[in-house]
Amino acid sequence: MTPPDTADATPFRVPSSLTFASAAAPIALEAGALIHDYFKKGVATEYKADVDLVTEADRASEKLIAERMHAVFPAHGIYGEEGTRQRLNSEYRWYIDPLDGTTNFAHGFPVFCVSMGLEHRPAGLAENQDGTLIAAVLYDPTRDELFTAERGKGAYLNGRPIHVSQTANLCESLIATGFPSRKRHANPNVYFYQEFTLRSHGVRRAGSAAIDLAYVACGRFDAYWEFNLNPWDTTAGMLLVLEAGGTVTRFDGSPFRIDSREVLATNARIRDEMIRLFDNMFAGRDLEPLLTPQEFAAQRAARS
Secondary structure, rough: OOOOHHHHHOOOOOOOOHHHHHHHHHHHHHHHHHHHHHHOOOEEEEEOOOOOEEEEEHHHHHHHHHHHHHHHOOOOOOHHHHHHHHOOOOOOEEEEEEOOOOOHOOOOOOOEEEEEEEEEEEOOOOOOOOOOOEEEEEEEEEEEEEEEEEEEEEEEEEEOOOOOOOOOOOHHOEEEOOOOOHHHOOOOOOHHHHHHHOOEEEEEOOHHHHHHHHHOOOOOOOOOOEEOOHHHHHHHHHHHHHHOOEEEOOOOOOOEEEEEEOOEEEOOOHHHHHHHHHHHHHOOOOOOOOOOOOHHHHHHHHHH
């Protein structure tokens, strides 16, 4: 299926070779402008469960995206975070997060985005089987940054090619993670956070999984890990990382699936080191001792 030619709607932002992303980008930009307007004026919030928030902006953004998608891609399915389930038996399925980073948004912290990932599901594919991720669009309205990618065509930020970092060691890496907004008492990530903080140049927790993945893709982070994400959180960012030259797996290095409950995205160069650390932590084995400043300096000098 060839999407409509709407590349001119976003000049200098999306390479014309990205056919699906070019057609979807104006929708992400419009939804991003909508949630940014809500952000500036303030919004009412509700609780889905525990402390899991939803705002009127989430719902308004998903409604807008669903309507625009139906007009531009009438045969495509939509699987949205806020409950939109349309044409899920279609050959093409969009995973939509209309406002990733809702907790940030509700508290006035300006880190959130619109995230849209496209899966191709050929005829005969079982529902429990993954199709192929073929397009990604992610828009951060507070920074006016539009990330796009298509399978085999590269990843881009505002129309310019992006690539993962070249950092080769965890100890020199800036990495990211996230924590759930609900059932935090049952999540073990604080223990992993401690070990990675001690063994890296720093760990950041910005509160938007989609943005964290996009930042791995463009080299701002060297890696990102998190538990218990959903397909709308990861599909766009996963393709961005892969097309930018990185890797996306589960913590043990096995293939990542769209419904995987754990994600490890890296610049490829520190992938094996992170997997070994996860393996040791899960097994309860003694971890390698931390390097002293003198040992680190000697190791760095030997590499150079």
